[in-house]
Amino acid sequence: MTDSEYVSESDGVLTITVSTAAAGTSLAPGALVDGAAALREVAGGRRDVGAVLLVGAGANFCAGGDVRAFAGADDRSLLIRDLADTFHEFIRALRDADRPVVAAVTGWAAGAGMSIVLHADVAVAGPSSRLRPAYPGIGLTPDGGMTWMLSRAVGPARARRIILTDEIVDADAGLALGVLSTVVADDDVRTTAADTARTLADGPREALSAAKDLLTAALTTDLDEHLDLEAASIARMAGRPDGIEGVDAFVERRRPSFS
Structure with a gap:
């Protein structure tokens, strides 16, 4: 089985750390590769888990892509296309694993981080949690299924407003919109999300x-x-x-x- 610094398994729960603390809690390419491999093991019956838990590496769930890496690339379009393809393979693997997905949304979930949250069945956040499309701020368009998922979650008009105006969605608004499932104390986000994942894993x-x-x-x-x-x-x-x-x-x- 594929375990790594980004992937672990315990009590029937597959935990994937989607960001890296080394680059400001940006999306971790290694997490996408290792996470997709582990999720394919679930889909193929080679790994027996009942739920998937998505967490961040630090104070934030995921602050988006590593923009400094984008700026330093010889061919930015090629780098970003490769990253988007890798990201989308992770999203497809998350879907194909066909297990309940819980996200512990600590701090910021921006850009790719917000996209990932939209794929969670249960998204647990705290009062200080924030979601933001972030792509317009760097002159890019969304990936990770954001435009597809957000339209279905909140309706086309609200999705257009949030994405095009790069709106910051706080915890209360996220809960009201149905993007977040529950809001608990900031210090309880990870514990509540983990408990929820274990409960789902123990279920039918x-x-x-x-x-x-x-x-x-x-x-x-x-x-x-x-x-x-x-x-x-x-x-x-x-x-x-x-x-x-x-x-x-x-x-x-x-x-x-x-x-």
């Missing part, structure tokens, strides 16, 4: 993955199609080990022990 993994699939499908199906998908999914889960255990445990008035 196949059912949670199937629920994620339904939520994704809901973006492109009409109601009739979606009702059929839900009916097929719940029937399938009823015959699976966790579905059988969950129903039996409820009837027997005990806590379920999911596989």
Whole structure:
């Protein structure tokens, strides 16, 4: 399995540190490569985890790309295209792993950091947490799926306003918009996110993955199609080990022990 300074596994949770403290908590290319490799192991059944936890290396979750590295490149377009492709392979691997994703959004999540937060199923933040597109400030356009995810999260009009005006979204606004899931004390962000990830990992993994699939499908199906998908999914889960255990445990008035 692929563990590194950016990737670790404990209690059924795969933790990926997406930024590096060495460059001002900027996006870590090594984290993208190692993280994508570990996530592909999850998707391929070679790593048994029930949740993914995304964290930052320091006070910030991720302050965006390493702009100083951009400035020092002989060919900026080539460097940034290579980084974007690597970043997008990580995003695709995060999707394909099909596990609940929790983000511990400490401090700033700007640029690529904000893009990553948008892919989390549960984003835990503190009162001092801030999100910002950041790309317009350096004359670039978003990557990491920001324009796709933000439009779906907050609606096209709000997404245009936030991205085009490079709006700073504080914790309260992020919670109200549905970009953040919960706001706790700043000192509790990492602990709460880790506890949430462990709780998800201890749950009915196949059912949670199937629920994620339904939520994704809901973006492109009409109601009739979606009702059929839900009916097929719940029937399938009823015959699976966790579905059988969950129903039996409820009837027997005990806590379920999911596989």
